[in-house]
Amino acid sequence: MPSDNLLPRLRFGLIADPQYAPIEPNMALNRHYAKSLDKLEAAIARLNAEDLDFVVTLGDVIDRGFENFDKALDVYGGLRHRAFFLPGNHDFSVAPERLAEIHGKLGMPAPYHDFVCKGVRVILTDGNEISLFAPPPGDPRRQAAEARLAALQAAGAKNAQTWNAGMGNDQIAWLDERLKLAAAAGETAIVMGHYPLFPASDHNLWGAEDVAGLIAGSPAAAAYFCGHNHAGNYGALNGTHFVNMKGMVDTPDENAFSVVELFGDRLEIHGFGREENRLLPLSPVAGLQAAIG
Secondary structure, eight states: OHHHHHSOSEEEEEEOOOOBOSSOOBTTTTBOGGGHHHHHHHHHHHHHTSOOSEEEEOSOSBSSOTTHHHHHHHHHTTOOSOEEEOOOGGGGOSOGGGGGGHHHHTTOSSSSEEEEETTEEEEEOOTTSBSSSSSOTTOHHHHHHHHHHHHHHHTTOTTOOTTOOBOOHHHHHHHHHHHHHHHHTTOEEEEEOSSOOSSOOTTOOBTHHHHHHHHHTOTTEEEEEEOSSTTOEEEEETTEEEEEOOOTTBSSSOOEEEEEEEOSSEEEEEEEETOOOEEEEOOHHHHHHHHHO
């Protein structure tokens, strides 16, 4: 279907890990937290010049401190496109009494949710659900996180790290149901989260293998986009693309964000600053899904 392969069916912007805070840089990690407001302003000005359906921030709007959301979100207020946020681990580096306010502060209808735009189902997951930092103190999910982390450490897993987290069984079942719904409706599915799933790394979601297999096993799934690992990464599993976007907070002056275009037979990622350009072919089944919607 030539027309479907010449014109994108969906165009959206991606930002990962601005991690704003008015603090000194961490030179060992090359993270310049106070510079992120200027980078966000530059990114939003560029994204405003594009014809986009929406913009997703893949987590870590701030590095720490609930009060720092205000300045970062004030910059996002200049975005003319519909904005969606996924919180990352650093977004929960706030006083314990503010933890329950994070999702509302980011304008999220629920910790995980989905929507359909132009025949594409966009599924936004919550990788912080089982963690040592997102649930309030005393929440059983913290105990579950301690047990899961201990098991991973005992197994010598690379991602057995306190800065990672996992998804609960109910959410995984929900993700499976949304992917099946997309396939039955002839929709392309694009899944997003904060934590990488594939390839293996020390930044991956706890239980990443199972979640990656679930997504890659869906005929509707075209790609999974994430942040968290600021160096970025890429892998393909069963024809599904797993793209780890680079962190905006890294380096004193280079930005990192992107515009993604979905065609009937491919995904094109147009990177700005440190972010790479990518041309990712879609499998015949995924391409058919995109053409049908």
